Amino acid sequence: MTASELVLPTCDFTVFGATGDLALRKLLPGLYQREREHQLPEGTRIIGVSRSDLGDDGYRDMVSEALHEHLADDDLEAGAMHRLLSRIHYLSLDAASGDDWHQLHGLLKDRPAKDGKDPEKDVVRVYYLAVASHLFGRICERLDDLGLATPNSRIVLEKPIGHDLASSQRINDAIGQVFDESQIFRIDHYLGKESVQNLLVTRFANVFLEPLWSSRWVDHVKITVSESLGLEGRAGYYDDAGALRDMVQNHLLQMLCLVAMEPPTQVGGNGDSVRDEKLKVLRALAPLTGADVDTATVRGQYTTYAEELLRPSNTETYVALRAEIQNWRWAGVPFYLRTGKRLARKESRIDVVFKTPDHAMFPGSEGGTTPNQLTIRMQPDEGMQLHVTAKQPGPGGIRLVPVSLDLSYDSAFAERCPDPYERLLMDVMRGIQTLFMRRDEVEAAWSWVEPILDRWDEMPVEPVRYHPGSEGPAAADRLLARDGRSWSETTA
Numbered sequence: 001m002t003a004s005e006l007v008l009p010t011c012d013f014t015v016f017g018a019t020g021d022l023a024l025r026k027l028l029p030g031l032y033q034r035e036r037e038h039q040l041p042e043g044t045r046i047i048g049v050s051r052s053d054l055g056d057d058g059y060r061d062m063v064s065e066a067l068h069e070h071l072a073d074d075d076l077e078a079g080a081m082h083r084l085l086s087r088i089h090y091l092s093l094d095a096a097s098g099d100d101w102h103q104l105h106g107l108l109k110d111r112p113a114k115d116g117k118d119p120e121k122d123v124v125r126v127y128y129l130a131v132a133s134h135l136f137g138r139i140c141e142r143l144d145d146l147g148l149a150t151p152n153s154r155i156v157l158e159k160p161i162g163h164d165l166a167s168s169q170r171i172n173d174a175i176g177q178v179f180d181e182s183q184i185f186r187i188d189h190y191l192g193k194e195s196v197q198n199l200l201v202t203r204f205a206n207v208f209l210e211p212l213w214s215s216r217w218v219d220h221v222k223i224t225v226s227e228s229l230g231l232e233g234r235a236g237y238y239d240d241a242g243a244l245r246d247m248v249q250n251h252l253l254q255m256l257c258l259v260a261m262e263p264p265t266q267v268g269g270n271g272d273s274v275r276d277e278k279l280k281v282l283r284a285l286a287p288l289t290g291a292d293v294d295t296a297t298v299r300g301q302y303t304t305y306a307e308e309l310l311r312p313s314n315t316e317t318y319v320a321l322r323a324e325i326q327n328w329r330w331a332g333v334p335f336y337l338r339t340g341k342r343l344a345r346k347e348s349r350i351d352v353v354f355k356t357p358d359h360a361m362f363p364g365s366e367g368g369t370t371p372n373q374l375t376i377r378m379q380p381d382e383g384m385q386l387h388v389t390a391k392q393p394g395p396g397g398i399r400l401v402p403v404s405l406d407l408s409y410d411s412a413f414a415e416r417c418p419d420p421y422e423r424l425l426m427d428v429m430r431g432i433q434t435l436f437m438r439r440d441e442v443e444a445a446w447s448w449v450e451p452i453l454d455r456w457d458e459m460p461v462e463p464v465r466y467h468p469g470s471e472g473p474a475a476a477d478r479l480l481a482r483d484g485r486s487w488s489e490t491t492a
Ligand code: BG6
Pocket: 225, 227, 246, 348
């Protein structure tokens, strides 16, 4: 049975924040794609909840417009569109206040009799909270008061959970009063990217990398998530968060974990085996505190940020940092992380750069050995490249040149690369937690990030400026240059 054939249970999929950007750009298109594959079982309903005063039809129109906007023309099929829209209901409800919740109660409890499903036992209730994290506790409390948080229910939370360790603990405590950890799905959509999952497969379904995967042969690791866009209508949230909370605390640290973790006993099941190993990595990160923060981190802001925000601000839109993992496998290997907005290009990648041979075997050869490098490309063009040194064909002496073995998903596989949300939504419905963050992971990540935030607060230096469309601040280049390394590719 292939993954796409795995049977889904009948669900009532309730989205809080249903008119927001995430719901319309990612969640509904993701559900549509599964509808197209006939994967959503009969009786599954999608219930949009938000404050806007729309009826079922008004929301269906909004969803239809969003699907036309966010999906490729080739993906739009009238039949699938009709089937999806007919599953949709809409409730106008203020998540923060107590009014109107009885409507949700009514809808969830009174399923159409023709289904013959017991709403308490036969239907999985998914509550997707695409709203600010300070509302999470309140929503869970209301679901509990109304008896809607049944053992068959799951709650999905968007990152970042909280603003720091204490607020994240408060939120997790409030959710934990109502839902068991096995019912809580904390989304980090980077874990749903095909290439990120493939990193696990490459490492653990093959043998060739394992002997090389340590400080014995790895020189350093670079993780880059660069974006060309800026605030995109999220100024309120973003200016409060900044790049460290928005990207590093979750996406970049999660990728670092997948590169660095020990082999889990299995990938699958309830996911704890993978999550246990990721947690060990987070806990082994060398703390960055006090003056170390000044030398090991770079905070940047693009020069037109205040103009876009319509007020001055010290929030960072760029972070670069040097991390180390204090364990047997990785001691002494720097992990360089960088992320920023309004940079030259949209690109996410992991580069594992290996050491060069100790002994020069080709004296007198032209060219030189370049370090082997494994690059995992998340975007654009998901795939993997292995950079090696080869002999340039030709008579006479030996000329060494860097070449790359290239796996592009697009050309290697006929299947469409699904959007990460598509995959993650299916896992929520099936109850598979491997690709979701457990509470202890989220809190370990906050514990590591918090002293950096504290230092930046204590020593309120202005972020270094970089020009929109550039490669980012020069200080980020100096961070690596100090170690004799560079962000740029040195290989083919
Ligand atoms: C989100 C951040 O989690 O990830 C955004 O909140 C960011 O600020 C986005 O733009 C990047 O995701 P992707 O998949 O487009 O790289």
